[in-house]
Amino acid sequence: MTMRVAGVPIEATFAEAFDMRATRVIITAETVDWARDAAAAMTGFGTSVIACGIEIAVERELSPDETPDGRPGMAILAFAVSSKELEKQIPRRAGQCVLTCPTTALFAGIDSDKRIALGKQLRYFGDGYQISKMINNRRYWRIPVMDGEFLCEQDTGRVDAIGGGNFLLLGRTLADVSVACRAAAAAIAPLADVITPFPGGATRSGSKVGSKYSGLFASTNEAFCPTLRGLVAQPFDDQVKAILEIVIDGMTFDSIALAMRVGITAACESVGTDGLVGVTAGNYGGKLGRHHFHLAEVMK
Amino acid sequence: MTGVTLTLRTNPDFHLDASAIGGSLAQQPIAEILQLPLPVIAGKAALMVQDIFDALPRTDNRVVIQGELSRLHGIGNRWSSGALLVEGDVGDGFASRMSGGDVHLHGNAGNKTAQQMRGGILQVRGNVGDDLGCPLHGRRSGFSGGTLQVVGNVGQYAGYRMRRGTLIIQGDCGPYLGCDMVAGTLVATGCVGSGLGVGMHRGTMIVPSGTEFSDLRFTPPESQRLGIASIIANDLQARLPTLAAALRSTIARSLGDLTCSGRGELWFY
Numbered sequence: 001m002t003m004r005v006a007g008v009p010i011e012a013t014f015a016e017a018f019d020m021r022a023t024r025v026i027i028t029a030e031t032v033d034w035a036r037d038a039a040a041a042m043t044g045f046g047t048s049v050i051a052c053g054i055e056i057a058v059e060r061e062l063s064p065d066e067t068p069d070g071r072p073g074m075a076i077l078a079f080a081v082s083s084k085e086l087e088k089q090i091p092r093r094a095g096q097c098v099l100t101c102p103t104t105a106l107f108a109g110i111d112s113d114k115r116i117a118l119g120k121q122l123r124y125f126g127d128g129y130q131i132s133k134m135i136n137n138r139r140y141w142r143i144p145v146m147d148g149e150f151l152c153e154q155d156t157g158r159v160d161a162i163g164g165g166n167f168l169l170l171g172r173t174l175a176d177v178s179v180a181c182r183a184a185a186a187a188i189a190p191l192a193d194v195i196t197p198f199p200g201g202a203t204r205s206g207s208k209v210g211s212k213y214s215g216l217f218a219s220t221n222e223a224f225c226p227t228l229r230g231l232v233a234q235p236f237d238d239q240v241k242a243i244l245e246i247v248i249d250g251m252t253f254d255s256i257a258l259a260m261r262v263g264i265t266a267a268c269e270s271v272g273t274d275g276l277v278g279v280t281a282g283n284y285g286g287k288l289g290r291h292h293f294h295l296a297e298v299m300k
Numbered sequence: 301m302t303g304v305t306l307t308l309r310t311n312p313d314f315h316l317d318a319s320a321i322g323g324s325l326a327q328q329p330i331a332e333i334l335q336l337p338l339p340v341i342a343g344k345a346a347l348m349v350q351d352i353f354d355a356l357p358r359t360d361n362r363v364v365i366q367g368e369l370s371r372l373h374g375i376g377n378r379w380s381s382g383a384l385l386v387e388g389d390v391g392d393g394f395a396s397r398m399s400g401g402d403v404h405l406h407g408n409a410g411n412k413t414a415q416q417m418r419g420g421i422l423q424v425r426g427n428v429g430d431d432l433g434c435p436l437h438g439r440r441s442g443f444s445g446g447t448l449q450v451v452g453n454v455g456q457y458a459g460y461r462m463r464r465g466t467l468i469i470q471g472d473c474g475p476y477l478g479c480d481m482v483a484g485t486l487v488a489t490g491c492v493g494s495g496l497g498v499g500m501h502r503g504t505m506i507v508p509s510g511t512e513f514s515d516l517r518f519t520p521p522e523s524q525r526l527g528i529a530s531i532i533a534n535d536l537q538a539r540l541p542t543l544a545a546a547l548r549s550t551i552a553r554s555l556g557d558l559t560c561s562g563r564g565e566l567w568f569y
Binding site: 068069070071105129131132133134135136140142148149151 | 464465466483484485502504524525526527528530531532534535548563565
């Protein structure tokens with residue numbers, strides 16, 4: 001029997017996700033606006049590892065009593081397919097987007113023996129005037145800048161994580177599926193340990209591996225493009241006029257499963273069967289990623 | 301093992317090297333502790349712990365030493381793990397080269413307390429002599445890690461060539477506090493003697509506003525609000541809540557010692 005949420009059928013399939021490497025950093029600033037600005041800059045162009053190198057987004061806003069220096073802050077999660085890419089991208093983004101932003105400071109957001117450099121690299125901007133401070137076995141760098149000092153922790157932790165949890169919303173109209181998608185992203189946003197790295201939490205450009213063009217790693221998944229109905233084989237009927245996908249990266253299997261359940265529930269309840277024809281998930285037949293999120297189990 | 305209480309039975313007439321009462325004593329059985337040597341300083345004789353101490357097992361894991369111990373020097377030497385409580389005055393070199401664990405002294409200590417300490421937590425509820433946290437003879441660095449708190453007064457040259465860690469002095473300080481300081485954080489909440497920060501290379505000294513310093517050696521104090529002050533305040537919150545609150549607002553900061561191109565800093569709160 002088909003599982004339904006608010007009457008919307010949930011397809012008996014699974015989302016296929018991959019091993020990734022992840023880190024968390026905390027940006028603080030004198031005001032929440034500066035913290036948001038720095039976070040927006042640091043997480044820019046970070047939707048997909050296909051071309052951005054990493055998938056990075058704000059995990060959540062932090063109140064002053066949750067941050068190391070008692071100021072408003074933002075927790076940012078970043079995911080990459082390799083440690084090397086993470087080690088390249090994080091210092092680069094921190095240097096150009098956080099160091100440059102007025103009043104900000106940057107701290108580690110996760111503990112692990114494996115480390116990603118922050119101040120360890122950025123300190124050289126101090127040109128010899130930087131100051132190292134070791135407090136409770138954590139090293140901080142104080143780099144003189146025009147508004148005072150940029151305070152930056154030596155490094156942050158790196159952990160194993162999972163990227164590519166997903167679900168697809170099959171809509172009767174673009175307007176309907178857009179509303180459902182926004183509801184799903186809003187429901188997932190407060191959850192810890194997960195991010196939805198695409199714009200607004202959703203993507204319309206679901207992709208398949210490879211292309212007819214030799215230089216491309218990925219190309220449009222024609223099987224899910226309603227405008228190609230009749231031209232290519234498609235796994236849904238003609239009631240489906242638009243599809244949007246929510247992609248979720250998370251620190252653990254359980255955190256992604258929870259986000260999928262919360263997101264699917266919110267999407268279905270927002271527009272019901274008047275707006276959604278069904279919910280499905282993207283996979284590659286289970287051959288590429290070892291983490292399988294079966295919708296039937298996730299929604300239990 | 302369980303802990304032990306060592307109570308001084310007889311106060312020796314001569315000064316003893318008690319550095320054997322240290323190291324990994326907390327892991328040693330009582331029978332072994334009683335056999336530890338206590339050489340007479342400037343003499344050929346050596347006593348053993350059992351000659352002057354009574355030992356009783358404890359139900360907890362602490363090592364507790366009681367008595368008038370001012371003729372015993374080097375107690376807590378190389379202390380590396382476990383808890384040590386000393387109740388009574390001790391001689392020189394208390395907790396020298398300490399590298400870990402938790403050491404409390406309820407009494408006064410002599411000179412060269414915590415020399416070249418590099419880890420752990422040491423609290424002295426009493427006064428301390430000269431050269432607190434100084435380097436061992438011939439070494440470059442003094443206090444190099446951990447937290448060292450003195451509730452009472454200290455003599456001259458406290459924090460000499462200090463290199464890392466947090467040194468807190470809640471009483472008054474003699475002259476040359478933080479002399480030749482290399483790094484770390486030194487907090488003094490009482491009166492501070494002359495020669496503050498002479499030869500200071502780097503590091504942070506936090507002293508009350510109004511503390512005298514040489515304007516030839518340090519830049520004029522300037523009001524600043526520093527992010528790192530909040531982190532240090534978090535570290536000091538439990539021990540010095542009033543100071544922690546002050547650090548979270550604006551402080552006055554001087555840099556020096558300019559005579560040796562130092563980049564140390566004095567914070568006045």
